[in-house]
Amino acid sequence: MLRFTKRDLYNYVHSQRIAQLNDGDAAAAISYLEGKVNADMMTVARYTKTTGDQLGSLFWADGQMMADYQLFGDVLAFDATYRSNKYKKPLVVFSGSNHHKQTAIFGFALLQDEEVRTYRWMLLNMLDVMESKKPSVVVTDGDKAMRAAIADVLPSARHRKAVYANFDVAEFEEYWRTAVKSLGLMENSWVKSTYELRQSWATAYLRGTFCTSYKTTSRCEGINAFVKGFLKSTNSLLELVQSLDRVVKDYRNNELTGLDKIELFAAKLYTRAVFKEVRKQIKGVGSLLFLGKDSISTTSVYKFSSVGNRSRVRKVLYDPSEPKIECDCMMWNSEGIPCCHIFCVMKYEGLGEIPPGLILRRWCKDAKEWTASSTCDSLGHTSRLLRYGALCSSMSVVAKLASDDAADFFLARDALTSLARRLQLRRGNTVAQDERVREQDVVRDPAVTRTKGAPKRGREMGSSTNAVPGGKRRCCTSCGLPSHTKRTCMSQRETSQAGYPEGTSATIGDPSSGEPSGNRSGRSCSEVCLMIWVIFDM
Structure with a gap:
């Protein structure tokens, strides 16, 4: 029986949440982001405070986000989403497209409001954190404050809202004038303002601009x-930041590992069944958390933990001068394939192939191909095979010609026998000695093995031909004597005849002949009549 109610459980969870916010929600969230520096030295968090020392805006990004932005930040997309926390602060997600055309997250921002100055602060800090790399194309919605901030901070970037009207410039202008005139919207203010922004949404003016397949803000809306x-909507700031960490990990787990060269190398090296197992380990790199790297002389010690079990830390030793990478999970030692921790080290070290010390030949496609050993001369072995094949071809021709005629057969046989003797003398007659040894080596039938358990009674082990069965003899169940049964027992027959009329017999057949009573073949008519009379008289 449970000693607490559902309300007690809710109260306990609430008390644990409150315990994490001793110094306040904002302070706990900032402390959490600053604490991530221990695992990722590149993590950055920047924030502003209002006049009442309250949290204003907050921007943060980790090392992987910065690295992705340096590679794929030429096209930047961001949009604001709402109802993500109990303070109703707008959440902005910076994103782009990686080399697999998958979504890559570059950073997050919580805004104090949606004014131009707030967006300007956000973009300036984003550029400062990203080493002042400016995107060439910015994809956003049609918010005026956002457009003004982009024009101020990123004047050289092409602002793109959405793509409509797939025409050339002349066709677009003609189509626009015709549509506006036919609908009578020449003086409409919204139509005029939209036309003034045509270079940010009409394909006619955006054709030729690289945008990594971004045509609308639908990908931003999908991320939101x-x-x-x-x-x-009731999340605290700390819960918001922790939940966004899970979002990033989920995106990175879905993202391809980036070990394309190693995966291609493994596909060419291993058999299909083994490559499936190796590929699982390569995909497992996305679920690992990098905890740090230590150096001991020329050896680097990497530390990893998994998303599902952060308490278990795996250590990987890597020395560039050694052909092997060692991990304390011992998967390579037990299964012969590298583990996900080793593949993660290969990724950080920029290796394009699996080191030779981690390749077990028995799992390779060429495992059955002949390889010369250190004690065998490869060239001599190949020459021997060639000579053997040439002689076999010549002997097959001799056998075919000599088998057609008896005289040719005897001629070929005598010649081959003479040639074999000459070759035996040249080699010390070892072939003849081997044949004599095989003739003298007589193999007899094995003895009967004494198996476990007691032997069957009445049988002598190892002498099945002379064994005499000594089991129980069959006896009569009426008198107890052997050599007959109850059906042929004389004492039983005498007892049963006492109840029949005089001159009749209880047996139809001849008792002295030993014929059983059930045998009715060959009986005379008188015997049959006597049997019927006895039955009716009874």
Whole structure:
């Protein structure tokens, strides 16, 4: 029986949440982000405070986000989403497209409001953290404050809202004038303002601009919808930051590992069944958390933990001068394939192939191909095989010609026998000695093995031909004597005849002949009549 109620459980969870916020929600969130520096030295968090020392805006990004931005930050997309925390602060997700055309997250921002100065602070800090690399294309929605901030901070970037009207410039202008005139919207203010922004949404003016397949803000909206699956409108700031960490890990788990060269190398090296197992380990790199790297002389010690079990830390030793990478999970020692921790080290070290010390030949496609050993001369062995094949071809021709005629057969046989003797003398007659040894080596039938358990009674082990069965003899169940049964017992027959009329017999057949009573073949008519009379008289 449980000694607590459902309300007690809710109260306990609430007390644990409050215990994490001793110094306040904002202070706990900032402390959490600053604490991530221990695992990732590149993690950055920047924030502002209001006049009442309250949290204003907050921007943060980790080392992997910065690295992704340096590679794929030429096209930047961001949009604001709402109802993500109990303070109703807008959440901005910076994203782009990686080399697999998958979504890559570059950073997050919580805004104090949606004014131009707030967006300007956000973009300036984002550029400062990303080493002042400016995107060439920025994809956003049609927010005026956002457009003004982009024009101020990123004047050289092409602002793109969405793509409509797939025409050339002349066709677009003609189509626009015709549509506006036919609908009578020449003086409409919204139509005029939209036309003034045509260079940010019409394909006619955006053709030739590299945008990594970004045509609308639908990918941003998809990210926002995915993020809301991890968030609640009642989340504190600490819970918001922790939930966004799970969002990033989920995206990175879905992202391809980036070990394309190693995966291609493994596909060419291993058999299909083994490559499936190796590929699982390569995909497992996405679920690992990098905890740090230590150096001992020329050896690097990497530390990893998994998303599902952070308490278990795996250590990997890597020495560039050694052909092997060692991990304390011992998977390579037990299964002969590198583990995900070793593949993660290969990724950090920029290795394009699996080191030779980690390749077990028995799992390779060429495992059955003949390889010369250190004690065998490869050239001599190949020459021997060639000579053997040539002689076999010549002997097959001799056998075919000599088998057609008896005289040719005897001629070929005598010649081959003479040639074999000459070759035996040249080699010390070892072939003849081997044949004599085989003739003298007589193999007899094995003895019967004494198996476990007691032997069957009445049988002598090892002498099945002379064994005499000594089991129980069959006896009569009426008198107890052997050599007959109850059906042929004389004492039983005498007892049963006492109840029949005089001159009749209880047996139809001849008792002295030993014929059983059930045998009715060959009986006379008188015997049959007598049997019927006895039955009716009874």
